[in-house]
Structures are given as structure tokens and as C-alpha cells.
Amino acid sequence: MDNYLSLFTQYNIPAAFWVNIQLTFWAAIGALVIGTILALMRISPVPSFEAFGAGYVNIIRNTPLTIILLFGVLALYNQLGFRLSDDFQTNFFRLAVMGLSIYHAAFVCEAIRSGVNTVPQGQAEAARAIGLGFLQSASLVILPQAFRGAIVPLGNVLIALIKNTTVAAVGSVAVEASSVMKTALEFRGDIIIPIFLTFAIGFVIIVIPVGLLTTWLSKKLAVAR
């Protein structure tokens, strides 16, 4: 037992998880913003916007996240000198947030579209009939209802995002949980299974409330028809 507990003095495990939570927080905001814009494009009457939105979703959704994050570090940063901060660590953190946002935006877009499908056609027609333009109809009538109908699928994207922040390890974010776990595994061969369980349980503890919360919210905010 003491053997196991020394793991926590040797490595700051809560701090490692805190990095994943921060990655999640910023990437969730980024993905929500980009995903909403993409969803707007996909429901817009302008064919070229629609095509762009569809193209983005289909390309990004079918590309492994590892490749997107490696691209950020090796191609954007190493090759092209693209940087988001002069501080080494901050730069990698931000690149990871960018990659995670771009990747999960495709899934956010599809979740919102599934929400749009819960909004009857008549709502959009009534909005247009009183003279609202496309953006007004979307922002005042369609999306507020679509988001409420998309809370569960959006929650699923968030859960995937939380777990996918571990992929930031390939993007040189060496302080996040899975990187710390890998280091711990290398140096503490005596407690390999406890280490795995510790980190797995850590993620479960973060993810379970998200699932419960979104289920509760989706019931509470459901649009009565």
C-alpha cells in the first residue's frame, strides 16, 4: 500500500488530470464555435457554404486525431514555424487545443444537425413568414431549439473529447495524464496494474458526471411541443 501511495508523491497526478481538464475546456469552446458555424453552413441556402460544411465534416471526421495533432506540431510548428506562443509548453498546449477543436468541431456539427432535425419544418417557415432572414431564423428560432434537442449527442462529443485529450501526448503536451502515466509505468514496474487502474478510474470519475448532467439537462430543457 505504501508502495502504491508513493506514486502520488512521486508524480503530481491531480495536476496531470488538470491539464486534460483545461485542454477539454478550451477545446470544447473552440469545437462548439467552429461546429456551430459549420452547422449553420450545412443548413444554409447557399450551396457553396453547404458544400464547404459537408466537405469539412467528411474529411476531418475520417482523419485520425493523432494525424491532426502531429500535423500541428511537425508540419505547422516544425516545418512552417507557426506558433501560438513564445513559451514552449504554452505553444504545444495551444496547438493541441487547436487540433482538438478542429477535430471535434466536425462531430459537434453533426450533433447540432441531429438537433436541427428535431425542430419541425414549420418553425423555420413561421420564422421566414414574419420576415426573419436566414441568420435571424437560425439564431432566434432554429438553433435555440436544436441545441436543446442535441444536448445528449453534444454530451457524447464532450465525453469523447475528454478521453481524446490524452492524444495530446503525441502533440508534445507532456504534462497531461496519459504522458504522466507512461512515465510512471516506465519507472514503477512494481505497480503497473495499479497505475493503469488509477488513471482509468481518474477518467471515469471525470466522465460519469458529464453523462449524468447531459441526460438531466436534456430532460429539463426539452422543448415542449
Next chain:
Amino acid sequence: MTSPAQTHVLVDLQSVNKHYGPLHVLQNINLQVTKGEVVVVIGPSGSGKSTLCRAINRLETIDDGDIFIDGKKIPAEGKELARMRADVGMVFQSFNLFAHKNILENVTLGPIKVRGVAKPEAEKDAMALLERVGVGKQANKLPAQLSGGQQQRVAIARALAMKPKVMLFDEPTSALDPEMIQEVLDVMIGLAKDGMTMIVVTHEMGFARRAADRVVFMADGQIVEEATPEQFFTNPQSTRAKDFLSKLITN
């Protein structure tokens, strides 16, 4: 009827055609509605009544022909089209109140966002309209908390709040329980009396008789017959209309 010198044509459809694939839903439709006139459109299911109504505020596009609202050709898209739609009120069979907004917000949304009316003024006007259609007490409820008849009266108030030049009604009472039909028709009759220009798709003969200046009978995408309500219901000319009316009465 008014003499030509006084007539002010508000809605003018000229040789309008529309197809859904091979189906010719609107066949060379010509229809003029003058200011203050109430026109009832009647006809069998699938004859194109809804399509006609929806074409007038361009919820459906047309293949050829022209539609003018108050002398102006309907714009194809964009801001111009939105502005035109604000002048044409529409009441749907299924009410289509904004489900996430309360009754008052349903009525004020258009005036505030489209007309740029200040919120307190929009709310004052909206309350007056809601009182007028008899649902003032429900102002803070959500649409789903109201009966169908109440929702449809709110929908009428929402359209009126835009101060439209003409109002379109597409079977406004056919989704309602029988006991709620009259309360909606009464509001519409009131509107007609106040001089609102109205195009009403309905099978309610009582309404047509009391409020309509003219009945337009449609079948298979064509206007088959036009007459005063009295003439049309007592002495229809076409066999299609006779056939239709005999079925309507037995129902």
C-alpha cells in the same frame, strides 16, 4: 363591388405555373385580390390550394408567371424577400408558434427583430392584440400549454403584429377540435369586418358565407370557378364544383 377607379390590387398572380416533378400543381393561375377583399379558396385535397398560398409569400418558388404584392414583384431572395414577407401575414394549419418562446415573445419577435420596434412598445402592441384575440391571460405561457384554438389565435396575433397588408390562412381550423373552430373563425370574421385583405383556404362554408366576398374553386391545379359565396354554394356552375360540394355537404 368597387368600381375599377377605386380598386387597388394588393395581390396579383399572373399566369403562374409550378411543377413538382411531373405533377403540374399550379396551372396558369390568374388571381387578383383587391384591398379589403376576402377571398376563400376551396377545393379537393391535392388541388394545389396550399401551394398557391405558399407561393404568395414565396415559401414555394414558382416555375413561371409573376406574383405582385401591392404592385411590387416578389423578390427572389435576400433582404428584399424578407421585407416583402413581413408585409404578408401567414397563418398555418399547424399554428407553428415558436415552441421555445412564450406567447408574448412569439408576438413581439417580428416587430422587434424585423421592424425594429422598441421592446416596451412591441409588448404594449402585442398585449393589445392578444386581448383582441382573447388570449391576453396566457401571455406568459408556452405554446404547448395552450389549447389548439388558443394557439391559432396567438398565431393570428403574431401575424397581425407585423401590420401586414394581406393575410394568408391555410386551413386555419382543420387541425382543431370541433369545439374550438368557432373561436378562431370569430376572430377571422372580426378581421374581415375591420377591412383586412384576406386569402383563406378553408372548407368552412359558414365562414365563407359570412365573411367572403368571393369564392375561388380549385381542382387539379386550376381555378375552375369563381363566384360570390351565395352563387357558389347554391348554384355552382362546373361539374367539378357540384361534385365537390355534394361530398362536402354529406360530410
